[in-house]
Amino acid sequence: MNFLRGVTGIIVAFAMAGLGVLFALQNDVAVPLDLLVYRFAPRSLALWVLAAFALGGLCGVLVASAVSLRLRTRMRLLNRQLTRAQSEADRLRHRGRVARD
Template sequence: MGFIRKLFALALAVAMAAVGVLFALQNAEPVPLDVLVMILPPRSLALWVLGALALGGIIGLLLSSIAVLRLRARLMSARRQLTNSQLEMDKLRVKGLATRE
């Protein structure tokens, strides 16, 4: 099963690379980029589009990493609280057994 998964991932990576190359070849004309206060020099349209895609992916990863870190911190806090509650419950059980005898 692992071999099939790796083979599928490799085939998907090759297909994505091929699509990227075709996209770059189809969009090779130079285009200047106007960014609010400055105009960047003309580069291929594919470079601008793929650069924007990469930048968006990186920003998305960073933002989701922050959310994951927050959730992990909450999980650790909840686990700590659970451990403390279990210890307290065990102490109360032992106390209850000692008073019955």
């Protein structure tokens, strides 16, 4: 199953790269990018669009990583609490058996 997932991922990556190349070839008009305080030199429209797409993807990965890290930390804390609660429950059960004997 992991092999199939890997092959599918590679095929999707190549397809996206191919579409990116076709997009770049079709959109070769030079366009300046004007941010409020800085004006970039004219570059290919495809370059600006693909750079924005990549930057958005990178931002999404960073946010997802932060959320994932937070959830893993929370899960680790809850697992520690569960282990403590289980050991205390076992200790109390054992104490109850000893008291009855």
